[in-house]
Amino acid sequence: MRYLLVFLLWFSFPLFGQIEGKIQVPYIEFPMKEGKGEYSTKGKCNMCHSFGYIINQGKQSKVFWRKKIMKMIETFSAPITDEDIEEVVNYLYENYGEG
């Protein structure tokens, strides 16, 4: 029992650690290109992560963008309707496509 207490105390010390100074988390903006479907893409895709997650993939094909959107819907239950899929695929391909 005593060992258990010592053990728990030892591991609880970091919980009371103090940090000197301010912590600043950098804010990085990822401006979206203007175009048809910009607002639905913003609304549908930026609710869980920033636009940076999307454009970091580089310029990609229509098939690639469609697969990513399907992954978001199937794996992460993103609330995106069939009509939105088309609009978002077209927006991403027109503005961030390999063509």
Ligand code: HEC
């Ligand atoms: C319900 C939340 C949610 C929504 C809405 C969402 N995503 Fe994601 N997305 C995620 C998560 C969680 C990850 C991180 C997956 C990982 O790290 O493996 C991610 C990662 C990504 C990636 C990185 C590559 C990859 O395959 O993981 C891309 C590209 C992407 N999302 C595109 C989109 C697009 C485009 C939309 C809009 C149609 C969208 N996401 C909407 C949850 C979401």
